[in-house]
Structures are given as C-alpha cells and as structure tokens.
Amino acid sequence: MSMKYRWMTAISIGLLLACTAVSLPVAGSGPSKALSVIVDTTADRSDEAQAIVEYLRDVGVSAEVRVWEWSALKERILAGGRQMYLTDWGSAYFDPFDLAVPKLKTGDRGNYSFYSNPRFDAALDAALGTIDAEARRQAYFEAQEILWADVPWVFGYSLLEIEAAQADVLDWQPSMDSRMNLHDVGLKRGDTIVVGMAADGILTLDPAAYRDRATETVIRNMFDGLVTRTVDGRVVSEIAESWSVVSDTEYVFNIRRGIKFHNGDALTADDVVFSFDRVIRDGAMGGRTSPRKGLLGPLAAVEKVDSHTVKFELSSPFPVLLQALVHVQIVPMNYVLNVGDDGFARKPVGCGPFKFVEGRLDDKVVMERFDGYYGGSSDLKPVGPARVKRAIFRMMPDPTVRVAAMKTGEVHIIQTVPAHLAASLARDRNLQVKSAEGTRVYCIEMNCARAPFDDVRVRMAMNHAVDWDTILKTIYVDGATRLATAFLPSGFGYNAELAPYTYDPSKARALLAEAGYGGR
Amino acid sequence: MRLSRLQVKLIERIAATIPLTLAVALAAFVLMRAIPGDPVDIMMGEGASSSGEEVAALRTQLGLDEPIYRQLSGYLKGLLRGDLGYSIIRSRPVAEMIWEALPATIELAVYAMLFALALGIPVGVVSALKHNTAFDRVSTAVSFVGVSLPAFWLGIVGILVFSMTLGWMPTSGRIPYGLEPRHITGFLTLDALLTGNMPALGSALRHLCLPAVTLGLGVAAVVARVTRSSMLDVLGSDYVLFARAKGVPEPAVTIRHALRNAMIPTVTLVGLQFGSLLGGNMIVETIFGWPGLGRVVVDAIFARDYPVVQASVMVYALTFVMVNLITDLLYTVLDPKIALQ
C-alpha cells in the first residue's frame, strides 16, 4: 500500500483508539468493597436519574445511569437481573388497594422490588377483609409503619397533574382521576371545545376493552357509571340514585329513572346487569374476556331485582367497591347485542353527556352534545345537558407541541403540562393553569432479594442519600409532593404523621460503612 | 408475440417483490419475538392486581401461549390468505388500522419529496452553472448543515418560529374538524381538489407545510448535491460542448441537453430517498401529531403489538420496493439508451 493510505489508516485507527481510551468510564479500582450500582430509568425520568446518581456518588457509591425502553427493562427487572430502578405506579381507587397491594404484597404482580414481609401482607389483608373504616385505617397505618422501617424503595413523590386552558373556558377544573369532565365546562365564545390529550392515541371506544387512563378520559364523556367522583375523589351518585349496604358482601343499587341512551333506548336494570356481566364473565366479549375483570376484584355476580334495582354479590368483602364502580361504564344491552362487540367499538352508544360522531383513535375523536342527557350526578353542578355543543379530543403526544398549540389557541384545554413550562403559561393572560394532586407514585425500587439491597441498612442509606427536596424544587419546579412511604395523601388510610426520610449524606455514609461498604 | 425487454424486466421485478416481502415479514416476526416484553402484561397495565389465571387466560385467547413455530405458521398462513391479523392491544383488524394511517404517511412523504425537489434541483443547477462562486459555496455549506440537523430539533424550531411567533402555520394535525373534504382517496389535498373544496385544500396545505419541510430538508440537501455534481459532469461532456459549438443558445443547452441528462441520477435518488422518508417519518409524525403509519408502528412496537408491527413493516417494505420499481421505469424513460440496449 502506498504511503498516503498508510497515514490515513493510521490516523483513523489512532483516533479510534484515542477516543475509546479517553471517553469510556474507567472501571472503579477503589477499596475492595465499594458499593457499585446501576440505576435504571426510562427516558422521561433520565434528568432526575442523573441527579440521583450524582447524589449517590457523593456518599461514595459508584453509580451509573442506564436509559431503557420500559417493557424491555421490566422483563429484566422481573427476571431479578437489575439493582435499582426508577418506576412509577398509578392508583385509581383512592385506596392502597391498587397501589401498595400490587406493588408490595409478597409475589404480587407489580412487586418489582421482590419485597416480602408477612406482617405487612397481614396488615393489607386485614385492611381489605372488612368494610369497617376504622379497622381498615388502623391496618393501613400499621402497614405504613412497617414500610417506613423496612424501606423497600427509595420513597419518592407524586407529581401534580398540571393542566392548562384558555381563559375563556369556564368552570374548568382538573380532576385527580384524570377525568376530563367536559359536561360541566362552558365556553365564553364558540361552541366547540378542543382538548389536547397527552397520548399517542386511545385504544378503543368500548368501555370494557381497555385498561389505560387516556382511553378512560375520552370515554367517560360518552358513558356514565353507577357512581362518579368529585374532582377531589369523593364518590357520589350518577346513574344510581342511591345504594344500600346489605352486608359486607351484598350491595343494592337503585337506578335513576328516565335515563336514555344516545339511541333512545331507556336505561334499565338489564343494561346494568349486562354491562357488569360483560366485564366479569370469562369470554363475555365475543369469546374474549374483558381486561378490566381484575379491577372488580371479588365481584361475583350482579343480579336484577326489579326494572330499576340491582344487587351486587361479592365472594369476599370488597371495601373499595364504590371506588371501583366509578370505572365501570354502563352500555346499552340491546344495541351491543345487535351490532356485536366490534360494531359497538366502531360506533359506541352510551348515556353520557356527549354522543360519538366520528373518530380516529390516534388522531381525534369528535363528540356532540346529547340533548336527551338526564343531567348527570346531582352532586356535580351544573345538572342538565352539556354546555358546549361539540367536544373534540386531539392526540398530541409531544408536550412542547401541546403547549405551543395552547399558546396559538388551537386547543382549549391540554393535559399534562411539563412543570417547567407551567410558569410561562401562567404568565400568559389569555390562559389559565390549574393543577390537581397526582395519584401516581414515583420512586426508586430496589431489588430487595439480592445483595446489596437485601440489607436494610443499605436501603436506608439510599433513602438518606438522595436530596429529593432539591430535585423536586428544581427539576419539577415545586410541582410535586414528597411521600414518606408508598401511600398517597389522597388515598384512604394515609398517615400524615410519618415524615419522609431526611437528606443526610453523612448518615448515609455511616449506614453504608456499617453494612461493610467503604467509600471511594 | 414476444414480450419487450421492458415488460420482461417489469414482470421479473414484480415477481421478485414476493419473496422479498415474505422475507421481510419473517424478519419482522423474528425481531418481535426476540424483543423482551409481553403484550398481555402491557395491556393489563397498572392499577388493581390481576390474578395469574386472568393473565394466562388472556394469553391463551390471543394465541400467545402456543409454541413459536405454530404462531409463525399461523401468521404465514394468514398472510397467504391476505389476513394481516388482529391488533392485540386495540382489538381491531390490523389491515383497517393500516389503511386508515397509510394515506397520511404517503401524503406527507410525497409533499416532503416535492419540497425537496423544488428546492434541491434549482439550487443544484444554479450551483453547477455558477460553480465556485459565492452562491455555490453558500449553498454547499447550507446543504451540509441541512443534512446534519436532526428532524426532531428542526420540527420544534419550526413550530417555535412559524407557529408560535409568526402564527403562519398550525402546530399539529392534518386538518381541523369540520373542514375535511369528502373521503375519496384519503389524501386530503387530492380529495379537496377532486371535490373542488378550496378551503379544505388551503387548510390541508398549511398543516402539511411544517412537517413536510422538516422531513424534506435533509433530502433537499442531498438532491441539491447530486444535481450539482451530475450537472457539472454533463456540462463538461462532449455533446454539451458540441451543442454549444453548434450555436445552440445557452438556456437551451442547459435545459434541453444538460438538465435532462443530469436528472437521471436525481430520479434514482428520489427512489432511494423516498424509502428513507417513509422510514424516517416516525419522529416527525410524533412531533406534529400526524396520524400516520409511523406513529402506529412506534406505538405498536413499544406495546409489543406483534401483528401490527409485522404488518406495518411489510407495508413499508412493499412501498419501498414499489417506489424503486417506478424509479427504475422512469430511469428507462429518461435514458432511452438503456431501453434500446
């Protein structure tokens, strides 16, 4: 080979080697037992993860971040192969039933930290085995104290759900359960309200065929349930006029008269029975089982008592039944049987304030006011038909673009404003920014089944090492609430007395040393 | 009666797409099964716990507990019947989802390509005619920078400048509700033209502007480079010199003789780049909330919705192959020497 190629090749190879040598982190060669961890995260929390890693390094832990695609990470977590991971879990029932139980009960499906404590499990069982509120509260308090002492996670925070709207949107209030109640909202000008959804798309228009929140947010404007919630999470009547608790496994609901579906059918006990049967009976949806079945726990059967009364039978006490019922929407029996499940998903008919016009699930869903609406919950003012004539939900997955569309006036309401953009929106006089307490717990889970995190001292050290207050104040611009354990302030049985772990790097170092891990 | 060379070639090429498409389908199947993650688990999401039995039952219903070879043979049999399967997460036919999304994606890619050609060819030609002048150097520098800007950054800057500051273009979506033209082809601008619906046409074009420019800018840069260098080639060739010597006026030399020949590589490039436009649209579609195939497929891959990913990959591959076939035909038209060979 002639000279000139030699030097080119030499330069290339030299460059390659030089870059390799200088840019890759050199493996730690400190004292024999320095703690070394990899902190896994998904892209949306990568900023926070990098800050956390710096805090861990401050206390002598050699830490690195890895950014993963969630499903790929989860499979590795479940295989027990990861150490520390930033995760989050949403709760819809305002009760630890769908938060602490799936996340921390021994062997439950969301228990990524492999935490197992029979006393904790017993406390949860006690809280869910009765409908006596005081006994439940006691049990949950005990569970929180156990968690606080055991520290299976680096306990984190919950984020405020920040939403924004144009100034001429009236009586708008974000709600804790991601409901976008367009029935109560008015417009100063115009009659079409456009909502920018923080989702790539929704999954379906059939209330029995999904389990994600975005779909529910859209669907609940077309369908009503037996009960609903106020923006702060109190359960109030909707289709049901009243209910009575016969025993801890039997409830009776009286259905409001005069409710009509969008196609004119009158709503009766048959529709209620059919709607629940479709969710809880195996294969009830054209051979498939509804993915929502698990949400109704021990609900065994719903029976018709008379044309406007139904009876719920449970196989065991289910103290969160009312919260669960908020999420089951009533569908018209005859219509669904006529058009079939596919046909129903294509052209849904409910009894909610808006009726379906047209839609593409990953683009926009258009609804029009249902003039025959019975008025909705008498506890949520105003009662009557919806105030706006038309509602459009647009899918806008990129947060920056959602905010831009808000500023240009293309949309009236947007979901999930990133905390750092909230201030700039709030300064705009044409806009209003409001927030609701979040119902999602963000934390760092540790693999408690394996060293080093099988040692409670190491886990405690991690809790003292991270300065959450600074992280929440800066990265999340104060838009977050610090949590002492895995229980949410909005949930039933929250113990406000329990204080979160303090940021104390020297204590963290001492705990690590006690556990046999020297600093670097 | 013998078929012409062109016809034979055409038939060969079309026939060759079948094994290729099947291979792509197979590759997509293998890739999806290799990826960790479980669609049922993703579908069950969070919230209240579900029993193991419930998850297992769902998996059985979806046929996900069958051995891989059975799933594969079922999938291939379905393909041969023209059945693309059923979306796991959205429980609706995959073919329906793709038909719904494909026109948006193709329309965007076509406009991005039109923009790239409209900008790239003139710039390339002028650079070649005035080569080594300031115009040439500036356009060269700009086109290099154009290639090196990531689309997601360009897109946001575009929204910042043209939507938020100047208010010329909407930030996202294809067309506002109520303005849609009657559905004929699914291509909004075409439908608007066919039905003579001018407001819809204007609105659709305004919505297309930013995403098409974002997507097409990189291609415009490449087109400009290719046109420039092939123009330079052609301008130095014997027959252009001959034409000049014969006294053919300069504009005629440029357009009739040089440009036509210089277009050959550009046309081929269009085929290659169209493929990359289709494949690269996922990011632009996400930013601009464009309801196309790119978003369907990214969504599906993260949700492990196997049938949707497999089918979309096949559609991408088929489109790519078809565009290249058309390009080759165009090439033959532009360069008669090849057809006569």
Added chain:
Amino acid sequence: MGQASLRTDELYQGTLARSANIPVLSPAGRAGRAHGARAGLWPRLMSHRGGRLGLIIVLAYVAVAVAAPVLAPHPPGAVNLAGRLTPPAIGTGNLLGTDQLGRDILSRIMHGARVSMLVGLATVSISAAVGVGLGMVAGYYGGALGRVLARFTELLLAFPYLIFVIGAMSVMGPGFWNLVWALSFKGWVEFYRLSRALVMSEKNREYVEAARVLGRSDSVICVREILPNIVSSILVLGTLRMGNMIVMESSLSFLGLGIPPRMPAWGSMINDGRRYMLTSPWVATFPGLALALLVLGMNLLGEGLRDVLDPKMMEG
C-alpha cells in the same frame, strides 16, 4: 432476473456515489491512477480550498476532543441543580449557559466531541470493515455468495431501519457499544455496494491480469492490488457517513435509546434540550451547532479528498 438486479445494483451504486460525491472513476481517470506516480496528496489537499477548510475544522474538533479535560472550564458531569438553565453569558463561568441539571454546556460540548466522534468513527469503521470485506469477496467471485448477499442487502434496505434499531436496542439493552452495533448493522450495506461495484470493474483491469499471470493468489490480488485502488473511494464515503451516524444517534436519543446519560453526547444533549426549547433554547441549540459544523467539516474534507484523488473531477 440476474441481469435486472445487476442493473439496479449499478444504478444504486452510481447514485450512491453521486449522493455522497464519491469518485466513481472513469476508465481514463483510473488508468492514470493505477499504480501511477502522483504528486503528494498532502500538498494537493492543502491547496484545495474546501478540503483545507474541512481538514482544519475536523482537526480542530479532534484537538478539542483530545484536550477537553484541560480546555473545559467545568467537569462535564458536575450537576448543580441550583444553577440550572442559566442563559449564556460572558463572565459568569458558563459561556454557553447551563443545561437542565446545571451542567456547563460548553464543557459538555467539548467532552461530547469525544463520544460523538467516537460513535461516528466506530460505526463507520465497523461498517466499512464488514462492507468492504464482503463487497470485495462478492465482487471478486460473484456467484452464490454474491447472490445471497444481494438478497440480504435488499432485505436490509427494505426493512424500516428505525424499527430495527428500536428492536435491536430492546434486545441488547442500553449501552455504548450496543448502540454502535445497532447503527453499524445497516451501515455496512453502502460500503458493501460501493466496494463490490468497484471491485467488479477493477478485477478485469490490466494490472490485475498481470498479477494473475504472475501467479499471485486471489487474496493477495485483492488485498495488495485491488484494495489500494479502491480505498480512496471508501475513505471518502466513510468521511461523509460519519456525520450521518452522529445525527442518527441523536434520533435514537429522541426515542429514549441513546447513549448512557453520564457520557455527554451531542445527540442526547440536543434531545434533552428539545423539551426546554420554549423556555431555554440554548440547551439544544449549541450542541446542534457543534454537530452541524463538524458535519460541514467532514463533508468538505470528503469532497476535498474526492477532488484530489480523482483528477478528472477536479474543479477549477
């Protein structure tokens, strides 16, 4: 079929070469070059205006990358949450401002030069090694291997790349080298097509015939006779592809699959900054400019090399 696809291949190759401005030498140009005497490449490159500028830019980047620990005013990973998103200003210690974690953007760009250039260099090197190796074998022997590879490359081109990379990254997990492999997986196709076409036209040339007559083995002919004659084209393609790979890395960051975050890389910096474009545009803009300037330099250098190596296409 064979002939049809051969023509498509040639077409691709020609277009590819033009799109990258690769010297696909005319026989006349080649005859002059094959083993011929040439004036030193260095002086000629230095007298080529664009090439010189490109070289200066690229060398400046290399210098910054090498000297980053000395030049950078701050450690690239020094998080300072209290001083996050400080705008660029002279005299504050953060000339280009700070990012969302309060890290100095200038320092991160300097250190990022190492990582990003390494991504480019590593992916291009791997792609070139694989592509040229296979391309030479396929070009020299043709036959079954050539046909199999032809089908395989068609499959790769037809398969949407981003989907492949997302899949591959999910299978392998995040990590610097995993990213390099995923990016190289398709990158070699261009090198393969180019080198195959070049070898196919070189192998019938007189000097190769002469070597055959002298009884040299095929491998010797390929490596010692043909390779030196095609290496310049490959080098040019490599220069031009490096920028693309760096941009590609940033696109993967957009999908959350980029380089591990403690390593500062321009792609992930641009993507991190994207979320702050409305309030703090400098976070994404400066790394973007750094990337654009490097790509400009690389391309100028590549063009310069092309002109210098191919006298026929020399301009001016």
